[in-house]
Structure formats: C-alpha cells, structure tokens
Amino acid sequence: MDAAIVAVLDQGLPHDSAWESRGENQRAEAQALDAYSQIVTRVVDEAAAAVVAITIHERVNDKGKRIHGGQGSGFFFTPDGLILTNSHVVHGAKRIEVATVAGRMFAADLIGEDVHTDIALLRVSGHETHAHVALGSARELRVGQLVVAIGNPLGFDCTVTSGVVSALGRSLRATTGRQIDDVIQTDAALNPGNSGGPLLDAQARVVGVNTAIIAGAQNICFATSIDSVAEVIAQLMRHGRVRRGSIGVAAQNMRLPQRYVRYFGLEQTTAVRVMEVAHGGPAAQAGLEAGDIIIAFDGEAIRGIDMLHRRLDERSIGKQASLALLRRDRRIDLMLTPVELS
Structure with missing residues (x-):
C-alpha cells in the first residue's frame, strides 16, 4: 500500500491512549450520573412515605357560596399527625381527606391557616405513629444545589421531580396582596397538585413548601422557605392564626x-x-x-x-x-x- 495512504489512514484512527481517555471520561460521567441517581432515590426512600395527597370534595368561598373542591399535596412533619400544606389547597374546605403513598385514608382537621403566606396546618387524629420528614433550613442553601420535590401533580400520586436551586430570596404576592418573602426558585418541575408538597435537600430534609408556578413558563417554580414557614407554624399552633x-x-x-x-x-x-x-x-x-x-x-x-x-x-x-x-x-x-x- 502506498505510504501516503497508510499515513492518512493512520491519522484517522484513534490511538490507544485516545480510546482510553474517552473511556475514562465516559466512566466518570456514568459514575456522576449514578451518584446523582443514588441521591435522588435515597431522598425518595426516606421521604415519600410522609407525603400525602389531599382531596377536598366541597368547599365554601369567602362569600358563602359552595364551590367545587380540589386536590393538592402535603406532608407529615411529626409522628403524631401534623401535616403542612398550602392554605389555598384547603381554604374553605368542608371536609379534608388525606391519602398516604401506602393507600391509607385519613380525615384531617384544619388547625389553622395563614392566607398571607399560603400556609396551612392540619392534624390527623388518633394514636397512630406516622412516617414523617424532618424540617431543615434554607439558610445554608446555595444556588445550583440539588433539590427534590415530591407531590401529586394533576392527580398522579407520589410524583418525584428533581432539579437545582435556581435563585434565593425571591418574593411573591399572596392572593391577599401581601408579599411573601424568602422564596426559593427552583427548576424542579411542579404542576397543579404539587402545591403544599415538600422541597427536599440531599439529606431528605424539608427546605421549602412548594407553593407556586408561573403559568405558561417552563421550569420556573417556587417554594416558601421552611425558615419562614416555621415562624408561621409556631403561631398557628399557639393561636390557630398568625397575629399581625x-x-x-x-x-x-x-x-x-x-x-x-x-x-x-x-x-x-x-x-x-x-x-x-x-x-x-x-x-x-x-x-x-x-x-x-x-x-x-x-x-x-x-x-x-x-x-x-x-x-x-x-x-x-x-x-x-x-x-x-x-x-x-x-x-x-x-x-x-x-x-x-x-
């Protein structure tokens, strides 16, 4: 074979070192993806049992008119049956039902709600011990950090999405016009029905309560910081309302x-x-x-x-x-x- 042709063919073929380098890169990428998957699956294993689907069959609006109910999400954060969710999920509800991932149904009572921060506190009665998640803190969150959302969007029970913290310190307007501060923006996909579900860090600790999406936008979702929520919880447990x-x-x-x-x-x-x-x-x-x-x-x-x-x-x-x-x-x-x- 002509020497020039051999030289050209030889240049077009990767050398052993190039193949080895490509293989190492692929293995590193696979290991990174596997590590990401392991974090998400571990969070789901630890937290999913605490997430509940909330069903409202009928509610009464602020004008006293009976209207159709709705669905949302929530989560146990104590073993004796305290549940966090959004106010707009349960506001005006005549009867509140919650269902666990295992398919168990419970009636829940509204302890209190704060429409200005869109947070509500429920309790399931009885002596049963419930799977629950720990409340963390959003103070140490960093933009780009992995977060996981679990909820019941569009009626699909226990749906898991993951993403990153897109921004911190956002503000939103509640339906009352008051400003909700210390809001987390994330690209973990949320849909109607995710409202009230937990936003979790890599240690399966709740760092936010999923609360809002921007209609027509993709991957722009918001959660109220659990640090702000904790202040609301304290007042709801003391007074049944937030005093202002x-x-x-x-x-x-x-x-x-x-x-x-x-x-x-x-x-x-x-x-x-x-x-x-x-x-x-x-x-x-x-x-x-x-x-x-x-x-x-x-x-x-x-x-x-x-x-x-x-x-x-x-x-x-x-x-x-x-x-x-x-x-x-x-x-x-x-x-x-x-x-x-x-």
Missing part, C-alpha cells in the same frame, strides 16, 4: 417629590401615602389624615407598604410606637399603638 399588627389605614406606595427629599434631608426616595383612615382605629386616634405620607415607623425608614407590613408583626401589637409623616410640607411625629389585624 394594624394601624388602621388603607395606603399605597408613592415616589417622593425631589423637593421633599432635599428639604427634609431624607435618604429614601419612596414612602407610603395614606389613602383612607379607619374610623376609631389607632391611626385615627393618633390624628392621621388621608393624604399623609408615612416616612418612618418606630425609627425605621419606611420605603413602601411591604416594609410597613414587616414591621407590623406580632411583636408590634399593643406596643406604642412612633410614626413620622409628611403633611403639607410639614414633618409630624405621632405616637400610636397598633392593634391586632382582624
């Missing part, structure tokens, strides 16, 4: 005119404009008027309604606080005492 403060105003966000910022030496450029003052409420008793601009509460600058809501937590109820406001080119400082939001 109120000063008795209806308000909206506004951008401050530059002349106000300069004249009053403000660091903020936004504040809260009072649109309406509830008769007999703390604001009315303190002398607030429609049109006043709230710039600070108890010494902290208020840049918007969400900031004011965060300051009006359980600790603010019954505690006198200062309120700084602007009224017709004057700064006024008042004292008032928030009451519990009804």
Whole structure:
C-alpha cells in the first residue's frame, strides 16, 4: 500500500491512549450520573412515605357560596399527625381527606391557616405513629444545589421531580396582596397538585413548601422557605392564626417629590401615602389624615407598604410606637399603638 495512504489512514484512527481517555471520561460521567441517581432515590426512600395527597370534595368561598373542591399535596412533619400544606389547597374546605403513598385514608382537621403566606396546618387524629420528614433550613442553601420535590401533580400520586436551586430570596404576592418573602426558585418541575408538597435537600430534609408556578413558563417554580414557614407554624399552633399588627389605614406606595427629599434631608426616595383612615382605629386616634405620607415607623425608614407590613408583626401589637409623616410640607411625629389585624 502506498505510504501516503497508510499515513492518512493512520491519522484517522484513534490511538490507544485516545480510546482510553474517552473511556475514562465516559466512566466518570456514568459514575456522576449514578451518584446523582443514588441521591435522588435515597431522598425518595426516606421521604415519600410522609407525603400525602389531599382531596377536598366541597368547599365554601369567602362569600358563602359552595364551590367545587380540589386536590393538592402535603406532608407529615411529626409522628403524631401534623401535616403542612398550602392554605389555598384547603381554604374553605368542608371536609379534608388525606391519602398516604401506602393507600391509607385519613380525615384531617384544619388547625389553622395563614392566607398571607399560603400556609396551612392540619392534624390527623388518633394514636397512630406516622412516617414523617424532618424540617431543615434554607439558610445554608446555595444556588445550583440539588433539590427534590415530591407531590401529586394533576392527580398522579407520589410524583418525584428533581432539579437545582435556581435563585434565593425571591418574593411573591399572596392572593391577599401581601408579599411573601424568602422564596426559593427552583427548576424542579411542579404542576397543579404539587402545591403544599415538600422541597427536599440531599439529606431528605424539608427546605421549602412548594407553593407556586408561573403559568405558561417552563421550569420556573417556587417554594416558601421552611425558615419562614416555621415562624408561621409556631403561631398557628399557639393561636390557630398568625397575629399581625394594624394601624388602621388603607395606603399605597408613592415616589417622593425631589423637593421633599432635599428639604427634609431624607435618604429614601419612596414612602407610603395614606389613602383612607379607619374610623376609631389607632391611626385615627393618633390624628392621621388621608393624604399623609408615612416616612418612618418606630425609627425605621419606611420605603413602601411591604416594609410597613414587616414591621407590623406580632411583636408590634399593643406596643406604642412612633410614626413620622409628611403633611403639607410639614414633618409630624405621632405616637400610636397598633392593634391586632382582624
């Protein structure tokens, strides 16, 4: 054979070292995939038995009208039958049924719910010990970290999806208009019916409660951080509700005119404009008027309604606080005492 042809053929064939390198890469990839699979399957083995399918046959809306029920997910987080889920899954339910992966059915009672964070707490009665998952923490989560979601999307029981933490510290609006803070964004696929199910880390600890998807978008899903949920759980167990403060105003966000910022030496450029003052409420008793601009509460600058809501937590109820406001080119400082939001 011509030497030139032999040389060309020889160049086109991989040498033994190239084959060995390719084989090593393939083995490394296979090992990585196998390790990923092992993590997911271990999480499922440890957590799936604690996840329940929730069925609502009938519910009553806020206007007293009977409407069709629905389905969702939840999970036992104590052995004596406490279940976490979303408020919108069980709100207004006449009767709540939960089913385990093993096919066992239980009636559940609503201990309390918080529509502002979309969290609800249920209890299954009896002396039976239930498989349950441990609550972890989202404080150590990192973007890119593996997470696993388990739920009952579209009626398909115990569906498992996995992905990564796409972003941390997101905010969502509840149906009430209040802001839900400390939300985890993930690409672990969620669908209607996943609501209320757990988002788990590689140690099968709950780091979030799956709560929302963006209709029309793919792989943009959200879970409320379990650290925020833990605060809600504590109040639901103590009071059956989440206690929040109120000063008795209806308000909206506004951008401050530059002349106000300069004249009053403000660091903020936004504040809260009072649109309406509830008769007999703390604001009315303190002398607030429609049109006043709230710039600070108890010494902290208020840049918007969400900031004011965060300051009006359980600790603010019954505690006198200062309120700084602007009224017709004057700064006024008042004292008032928030009451519990009804």
